[in-house]
Amino acid sequence: MAGGDAMSTMPATLATTQACPTFLRSVLAFARRELREAITSRWFPLYTIGFAVLAVATSFMSLAGSGSLGFAGFGRTAAGLLNLVMLIVPLMAMTAGATSIAGERERGTLLYLLAQPVSRLEVLLGKYLGLSLALCASVCIGFGLSAGVLAWRAGGTGVGSFLVLVALTCLLAVVMLALGLLISVSTRKASVATGIAVFAWLTLVFLSDLGLMAGTIVFKLRVQELFALATLNPIQAFKMSVITQLNASLDVLGPAGVYASRTFGGALAWILLGVLVGWGVLGIAAAAIIFSRRSPV
Amino acid sequence: MIDARTVTKRYARLRAVDDVSFRVEPGQAVALWGSNGAGKTTLIRCLLGVIRFRGMIEVGGVHVRRRGKRARANIGYVPQELAFHDDMRVAAAMAFFASLRSVNHDRCVLLLDRVGLAGQDRKRVRDLSGGMKQRLALAVAMLPDPPIIVLDEPTSNLDAGGRDEVVSALRDLKAEGKTIVFASHRPDEVLALGDRVLVMERGRLERDTTPQELWSSAADIRTMRLHVRAETEADAARLLRQGGHAVNHNGHGLCVSVARDQKAAPFRLLANADIHVRDFEFLEDVEWRGATP
Known part of the structure; x- marks a missing residue:
């Protein structure tokens, strides 16, 4: 080896205690690496461009629909973007999270990472932080382009509503990412994890609504039960949260919305935010417990 | 330590x-x-x-x-x-x-x-x-x-x-x-x-x-690596062990220890079982012979 002789000149340290990186240092190291890898991977530009194109298209359509009524461009578009966000962002976040740990395990890189002086919690939180930053960057780029179109065509009225939507969308992305990571630590193959993530997304986005409707008819659910069940779905909690934060009435959601508005009043926004944050915290906590118990190979 | x-x-x-x-x-x-x-x-x-x-x-x-x-x-x-x-x-x-x-x-x-x-x-x-x-x-x-x-x-x-x-x-x-x-x-x-x-x-x-x-008792033993078809590797390893050879089977061929004057023995064993040896090589044992007292 070229460095064979030189290797022997290395300082011989036989001390039994080597420097151990701090928790924060390890987490940040993994976060940096995850962010760098996300940006150079295929999914990041694909999702970013896809989301940006759809957001800009939605903005143009909202503007076209406004006619000459002199509407508040940002506020109206924020409402228009809500449905788009509910579809796209959970899919982005859950699939990105699902492939993360399972992919490392499948490639054999997870064992090598865990053979370093790091804990599993540090690896998991580092990946979570890095992917969260990547997802939020992707969402902000999409919304940023959309905001540019709106500012150019309709001025800055209602920009507050728009920023609320951006912030809540980032929160949704982070929450759904935690659920994606939960799937990822529970599976061995990235393809299986992606499949489960897509099925979970379908369930949360489409099937839960259908189930709720069917349940209401079959079990004759009371309105408070209907509201509680709807709130258990993080995507529904996000939707109600956005509508509440935009100062719109939940009456548009039917009897359950009316019940929620009248029962909880001003506290409703905090309850819904709490539900969202709770999903994220529970998701990442469950992922950490499962990850600590599963073999890295 | x-x-x-x-x-x-x-x-x-x-x-x-x-x-x-x-x-x-x-x-x-x-x-x-x-x-x-x-x-x-x-x-x-x-x-x-x-x-x-x-x-x-x-x-x-x-x-x-x-x-x-x-x-x-x-x-x-x-x-x-x-x-x-x-x-x-x-x-x-x-x-x-x-x-x-x-x-x-x-x-x-x-x-x-x-x-x-x-x-x-x-x-x-x-x-x-x-x-x-x-x-x-x-x-x-x-x-x-x-x-x-x-x-x-x-x-x-x-x-x-x-x-x-x-x-x-x-x-x-x-x-x-x-x-x-x-x-x-x-x-x-x-x-x-x-x-x-x-x-x-x-x-x-x-x-x-x-x-x-x-x-130490194996100064006259050499180690050869036999390459057989992947699907026959496990059978070949079993046969060679039954024939008294030390075999390492690690996914990169079969490493077989043989007496210096019996180098053809593994080939005979495998041929009798219709297992075809595609290639073979002797591991470089100069160093370890030198290290043996």
Whole structure:
């Protein structure tokens, strides 16, 4: 080896205690690496461009629909973007999270990472932080382009509503990412994890609504039960949260919305935010417990 | 330096490591010897604290199961095959592991130079040869200058040149006084590096001996590598063992020990069972013959 002789000149340290990186240092190291890898991977530009194109298209359509009524461009578009966000962002976040740990395990890189002086919690939180930053960057780029179109065509009225939507969308992305990571630590193959993530997304986005409707008819659910069940779905909690934060009435959601508005009043926004944050915290906590118990190979 | 007591690792009904106890003193080089499935890799994973196991392992006085992170800070690990992200550049990979080990950039440059990878830092990991990847893994393992190096068959995927490079580097580390634990299926490597050999079979520690004792009566034994079709490898290994040969079956051909005047015997055994030997080679045993008293 070229460095064979030189290797022997290395300082011989036989001390039994080597420097151990701090928790924060390890987490940040993994976060940096995850962010760098996300940006150079295929999914990041694909999702970013896809989301940006759809957001800009939605903005143009909202503007076209406004006619000459002199509407508040940002506020109206924020409402228009809500449905788009509910579809796209959970899919982005859950699939990105699902492939993360399972992919490392499948490639054999997870064992090598865990053979370093790091804990599993540090690896998991580092990946979570890095992917969260990547997802939020992707969402902000999409919304940023959309905001540019709106500012150019309709001025800055209602920009507050728009920023609320951006912030809540980032929160949704982070929450759904935690659920994606939960799937990822529970599976061995990235393809299986992606499949489960897509099925979970379908369930949360489409099937839960259908189930709720069917349940209401079959079990004759009371309105408070209907509201509680709807709130258990993080995507529904996000939707109600956005509508509440935009100062719109939940009456548009039917009897359950009316019940929620009248029962909880001003506290409703905090309850819904709490539900969202709770999903994220529970998701990442469950992922950490499962990850600590599963073999890295 | 390493104290393992009654280490047991089960996968469902299989005991991959079965009640294994051993000690490694500072500065010793200990080889784990055995066929595929003998439990060498599993024992190394227990040593690193990356899988759950029963029993107790202390590394530098630190309990691996309770304080795995602290224990691993004393260990540099080289896997059988480098498991880096292929898209990463060499410099970025070094920088990432340096940040995990609290090591500065200058040390990365120095180590890349010392393992002969100076000027390769812009290359992506996937563009490195097998030998270069193992040298990179060695550089990563040496980042914090750890007192213990653990290697899992580090030369099994290398050609003769790459193997010599890695063995030479390990000899230098041994001369520095590093404690080395390595899994191997090559007698020449074990004799060149090992002070002791832990012979494992079906998860159990069968013998704790020296390389010279293990092969002293085998001065006239040579080791050849036979290449047969992948689907017949397991049958071939079984037949050869039944024929009284020591066989290592590690996915890169069958390493078979034969008496110097009976080199055709394995071929006859396999031919009788209609197993076709595609190719064969003798492992370079000059070094280990030299090491035998």
